[in-house]
Amino acid sequence: MDLASHIRHVPDFPKPGILFYDISTLLAHSDAWRETIDRMAEAIRPMQPDLLAGIESRGFLAAAPLALALGKGFVMVRKRGKLPGRTVSHAYALEYGEDVVEVQEGMIEPGQRVVLVDDLLATGGTASAAVTLLRKVGAEVPGAAFIIELIGLGGRARLDVPTETVLQLEA
Template sequence: MDLRPHIRTIPDFPKPGILFYDISTLLAHPGAWKSAMEKLAERVRPYRPDVLAGIDSRGFLTAAPLALLLGCGFVMVRKKGKLPGPTIPHSYALEYGTDTLEIQADAVEPGQRVVLLDDLLATGGTAGAAVTLLRKVGAEVPALAVVMELAFLGGRARLDVPVESLVQYDS
């Protein structure tokens, strides 16, 4: 199934000049969503993950059901202050300022294979920070998997892990 027709684009969101790629229409179509999960499973399975990590927040929508499908665990990589208990932070530079991602201190055991998931790969900044954070807690990160990739922004080239994407946009 071609997933592209099930991904809505919204111009000028969240600010003028930005074209937002919205997966809510994909999520609302059971056949398309099931196809997306099956395709992600085919792409992720060869990396033999112990755990899938979803990036806050749309990455949770892909990682959690995929973890069930693959029979592995699921953990959350969240924005600062959103997780209870002891956390491990990683701050990273944005175009204008910084941001911080966190993971619970006991979420991943050292040496576990953790495939990272999100809905979208754009510039690679957040994904790169999440890879760094997972490595900081001792994870082996064999890959990143996303539903869609804005290839024209070059995020893949900024990462040092293989990237699996179901839909690529070249402009």
């Protein structure tokens, strides 16, 4: 199945000059969405995860059904202030300023194998920060998986874990 044909391209979103790759059209097509989840599950299974960690917010859309398909748990990696209770955070640099990602304290036990999942790998900044955060709470991170990788933005090179993608598209 040509999954790329189910990705809508939205020019100048969220700001002028940005081409947004919208997975909403993929999600709306049940056969294409099932194929996406099946391909991602096949790529993740050899990593032998105990848990999947999805990056806010579209990463949740992929990580939750993948966790269910693989019979594994799911944890959320969110921006600062979005999770209840005690959290562990990691600040990272952006082009202009910084951002913070968090996980809930106690959701990941030291030594658990946690695979990172998101919809899109672009520059890799947030994904790299999420890997660092997962390690900070004691996780072993055997890999990461994405629906789309934007080739030419260097995201894969910023990750020091094996990285799987379903689609590779030009940036």
